[in-house]
Amino acid sequence: MQSRTAAFFGSIGLACKPRPPHYRPMPREPQASPYRPDPVIRSLALWLGDEVAAADFPKTTLRFRNDRWAAAVGLNDLDDTRWTQHFGRFVPLPDNLSQPLALRYHGHQFRVYNPEIGDGRGFLFAQLRDGAGRLLDLGTKGSGQTPWSRAGDGRLTLKGAVREILATEMLEALGANTSKTFSVIETGEQLQRGDEPSPTRSAVMVRLNHGHIRIGTFQRLAALEERDHMTQLVDYCLANFPGPMPPEDAPGRTEPAVQLMHHVVERMADMAASYMVAGFVHGVLNTDNMNVTGESFDYGPWRFLPRWDTAHTAAYFDHQGLYAFGRQPETMHWNCGQMAIALRTLADAPPLIAAMERFGPLYEAAMERRWLWRLGVEPKGREKDRTVIGVMERLMIEEGCTPDTLFHRHRGGRDADSALAEALEGYTATDASHEYWSDPAPVTMTIDEMEALWAPIAEQDNWQVLETAIATIRRMGAAHGEAPVAAGHSVTD
Secondary structure: OOOHHHHHHHHOOOOOOOOOOOOOOOOOOOOOOOOOEOOHHHHOHHHHEEEOOOOOOOOOEEEEEOHHHHHHOOOOOOOHHHHHHHHOOOOOOOOOOOOOEEEEOOEEEOOEEEOOOEOOOOOEEEEEEOOOOOEEEEEEEOOOOOOOOOOOOOOEEHHHHHHHHHHHHHHHHOOOOEOEEEEEEEEEEEEOOOOOOOOEEEEEEEEEEOOOOEHHHHHHHHHOOOHHHHHHHHHHHHHHOOOOOOOOOOOOOOOHHHHHHHHHHHHHHHHHHHHHHHOEEOOOOOHHHOEOOOOEOOOOOOEEOOOOOOOOOOOOOOOOOOOOHHHHHHHHHHHHHHHHHHHOOOOOHHHHHHHHOOHHHHHHHHHHHHHHHHHOEOOOOHHHHHHHHHHHHHHHHHHOOOHHHHHHHOHHHOOOOHHHHHHOOOOOEOOOOOHHHHOOOOOOOOHHHHHHHHHHHHHHOOOHHHHHHHHHHHHHHHHHOOOOOOOOOOOOO
């Protein structure tokens, strides 16, 4: 029987040669950089968002600071007191946004259009440049109510913040282009939640990523027929999140809206592949959760597979399995379609459709590149690489094991027999010298393991287990080496 992943390869792919990626937007090992504020979003602020203030929390207790990534934006020299002032009390960073900005957007939520959403418990706090000149955002989650909170309290549970730390650390280690959990501060409130034992502890989180412009941001402008603002937003994205030119034979390739559409398609195809290779289920792939930079972010009911199961879902409320593991590539493709519909405000349909038709081949190429990277062997071409993927999928299904187990067991093609040995014949292994590959078992992060990490925090306020888990995950990431570059980007400096 053909696997869902393999079937998707042929379901939407047309004869369009994929272009190679250009650079990984944020490298695995951050490079130290001075603080370089650049709040360029101010040019769009009057219609893109609303100025807001953070909640006045009862207390601010620092629980996590990501000094690896703080160094990349020149903020690692902040002592804990100043860190807490900026990322718990939201005192503005020097020469940056003087007031946080809650962004406006619409979106399809489980494919039902909702025009009543926006940043309901977060805001854009600051913008900076890293050492390579790339624009980065510091955005929040759980920072208080905004005009878009509706009936929500604008808060985040501490458990939700811990879950996001684990999701981003695991995905980064497994090569996905993900936001980085930058800071978590406990805020001293008791929250009532239906999906956690309540009352439960509260927190405010800050994430670092390449922007917060969503597909839903464009959907809102299209719905409101704000053509001039749409033009400005396209120009903003092309200037600050540049990508390669569309293929030479692509219709309308010189039109800004068409160029952006090609970038989004290439990035989304790569993000879908990164989820599949990581064995990751995001859970809520709504268009308001899709960043046009192709960077994964906003983790709610995520899961890593306990076994290879294309029907596995993460959200308890996803009753139809719309965002099940095996449907994620299809969902990303559908979301790209909503971007194309929004961009019809500025461009004709045929060039946008031509960009959409690249998704299949681009996804296939990304799957091969990322799968072979995680296995630790050099690619040998489309046909052979796809055979390896198919054989490994069948093995995972037959054995009922996690993807992590199979990739770890056969790193570099080692210990392969039968069909896998035949599929891997002639492949060259990459470096497997790291001591991690001699560990008896791989690092995994199933829901039960996540709950086991949370229990000492909830019961004893013991954070050591989490700190050890983060170090273990980062060690696993180091063993894999530099990940495949994220597709659909160009060098900015």
